[in-house]
Amino acid sequence: MTATLVDAVSTWALLTTPQQQPGVSVDLSVSYMKAVKVGDIIVIDAQTLKCGRTLAFLTVDIKSKTNGQLVAQGKHTKFIGS
Numbered sequence: 001m002t003a004t005l006v007d008a009v010s011t012w013a014l015l016t017t018p019q020q021q022p023g024v025s026v027d028l029s030v031s032y033m034k035a036v037k038v039g040d041i042i043v044i045d046a047q048t049l050k051c052g053r054t055l056a057f058l059t060v061d062i063k064s065k066t067n068g069q070l071v072a073q074g075k076h077t078k079f080i081g082s
Helices: 001-013
Strands: 024-032 043-051 053-065 070-079
Touching: 001 024, 001 043, 001 053, 001 070
Parallel strands: none
Antiparallel strands: 024 070, 043 053, 053 070
């Protein structure tokens, strides 16, 4: 589920750039730092680090809303060229 969240949320972040293209995944990785229990509330923050002519680089931080600790971090590279 976490990888799906990283994929979807980073794609939505990419749609807010001037190119407004969802792109195609080239690479996606997720690092898991801490377990989350059913019922825990999380906060997801996505950022487009760089959006070039053909590739976009994005990160997604998933944090616990209770204490702000990083639960997981995703990195996503997308092809956006034609």
